[in-house]
Amino acid sequence: MRIDIRVKTRLSGRAVYFSGKRRMEETVVVNELSLSSAMVSGLGSVDKETCTLNINLSPNSRVELPAQLLRSTHKNTVFRLYFPEKQALDAIWAFLRRQAPDNGSCPYCGMALQSDCSLCGTCRSPLDIMDSDYLERHLQSTFLTRLESRLPRCDSGLLLRLLSTVDQSIVGAPPALVDDEFVGTAPALREVFAMIRKAASTDMSILVLGESGTGKELTAQAIHERSQRRDQPMVVVNCAAIPGQLLESELFGYEKGAFTGAYARKAGRFELADGGTIFLDEIGELPPLLQAKLLRFLEDHTVERVGGKHGVHVDVRIIAATNCNLAAMVEQGTFRRDLYYRLNTISITLPPLRERGGDILVLAKFFLQRFGAQEQSELHGFSPAALAAISAYDWPGNVRELINKVRRALVMATGKFIEPEDLELARVAPFARHKQSSALSCSREQILDLLEQNGYCVTRAARALGVSRPTFYASMRRHGIDPSRANSVPYLPLSAS
Known part of the structure; x- marks a missing residue:
């Protein structure tokens, strides 16, 4: 059974997607439309999983919706629609309500209706679609079905944020911390x-x-x-x-x-x-x-x-x-x-990124999704080798360094997946750059002396050595000086584990 009203249309529109670095745009005709999907014709062979559909609902009304490819034939292509903005959802619903068939059949299952009925006798769907609160009631009753269709595209971090948002809305708590480092x-x-x-x-x-x-x-x-x-x-x-x-x-x-x-x-x-x-x-x-x-x-x-x-x-x-x-x-x-x-x-x-365990991969995927959407990237994600490299790396620059490496990988990657080389993790060690030679040449005693001379302030010690703070942190770890013990003097060596 359909969960949404679906109407036949002949709406004009455009499908926008990226092929490599090229922005592609094709004119399409929307033949069927519902709150959850659209069937279009006029689109050539599609090798892109997602695109943006611009649909002209009327001469004065147009909506722009993210869409995911569901299936395609030589005549038609079916997309699942997403509604990041409520305004677009309201516009689609207003159109569907106006265009709903008034031919004595159910707009959900298509079966014949009895006169003066509020429910379809076959699918039991409510038919009072002209009521002002119908959309709200309909979304509540179909919420679990809509969520289930989206679960394959959600990672554990996204699901946790979703549950937190719902729970906090119920109990009236302030919004969750969902910014960069707090994922x-x-x-x-x-x-x-x-x-x-x-x-x-x-x-x-x-x-x-x-x-x-x-x-x-x-x-x-x-x-x-x-x-x-x-x-x-x-x-x-x-x-x-x-x-x-x-x-x-x-x-x-x-x-x-x-x-x-x-x-x-x-x-x-x-x-x-x-x-x-x-x-x-x-x-x-x-x-x-x-x-x-x-x-x-x-x-x-x-x-x-x-x-x-x-x-x-x-x-x-x-x-x-x-x-x-x-x-x-x-x-x-x-x-x-x-x-x-x-x-x-x-x-x-605040814990350094290396001490946040599985959060490192959650953050990497979070940033890839965010920046990939901004750049209209076709990348499918990280390769297993890239995920292993991300997990093994020490991240001396913490979340800021992770953000920069993911941004770089979006530009450097040539395949469908990001590889370790795109992240500079496999072929560039933390001390390989010429700017870090001064830190390399320092002995453990020299590093400790620099810290002592600068009041155990890493910023001052790094400045005195002429290197960045992440480089100095990496040099400390290389010599067995644990930065996480910065609140105790003298610095203690890292454990063998």
Whole structure:
């Protein structure tokens, strides 16, 4: 039995798909249409599993729908339709309701109807299709059937997000964390989710710890969006990206005439975040003078602009983040102990990608699906060899590195599946590039000395060596220095396992 009303039509339309890198477009005629499928003619031989159907419902109404090939003959091609936007669903339904046959037969099974009946005597389908709530009732009654037809195209991560969305809608919880780094179900990540929910309900200062690329800013954003300050601004400041002599005026603002070029009063980032949240990234890079000024602000929430004589009270919540070992920097005397305790009221430690187990493959497939759709890629997925390489790789750059490698693979792949070479995993080892030679030449003792000299801050140590942080992390692991033990001094060797 059909689950949807199907009507015969002669609608004009276009099928858009990609053959290699070429965008192909063919004029088609839609001969049959329902909420779940469309049968078209005029389409040549189709070797593409998915395409976009543009259907002209009337001179003033057109819908654009993703479609999946179901079957094809020499005359007709049948596609399953998908509705990422409710507006398209409503437009199709309005057309179907207008065109539904009024010939005494059931629009579902086609059998003859008795007069004045609300249900078909054969298929028991309701016939009150003109009622305003019919579509809602129909979708509810056919939901499981529609979902079952889509299950083969869903991975475990997508199903979990679907269940979470439904459950949270039922209990009235905030939306799930489904952004880049937060895709996955690893135990360490679930602990982060729990901490985010708890931290969002308070107004305390929060310290987010984690390697580069693990999602520290994303974590701050998630906390802000789930807090009582969600409708107020969230201001982001990268303390390492602003020169020390300018950072004070950026954070606290300045008065007119405070220095050469200060032609007008300017509000600082703290004032701009009034009522909301300020995210101080790379807090370990904050100069000593500003550490003292930040401590004073945490005590009285009063901003004193550069060149100003009076303070301005500001209501703002501080979230700080770093990939440095602040505890070690406190012991070294490069970071104020009192400021550390003030910021570390609640701490959230983000797991590196290598510790997230099966989430690595879930994330890789998630990014391939997202970026592949953006690029209209014909790739069918990762080869078994590519999946094995992804699982075996250490991912020193964490999720950010994974994103870049998947993007590269979409461009470099020549077959239907991504191979390890497309990801630069099989033929390029972490230390093979000439830019990393300086890290290669360092002994274990030299790496440890660099860390000690720079207060166990990986950012500073990498900068001193002239390499990126992921490269320095990889060099640490190569010499048996475990980055995950960054909160304890001295660094301990990796276990043999």
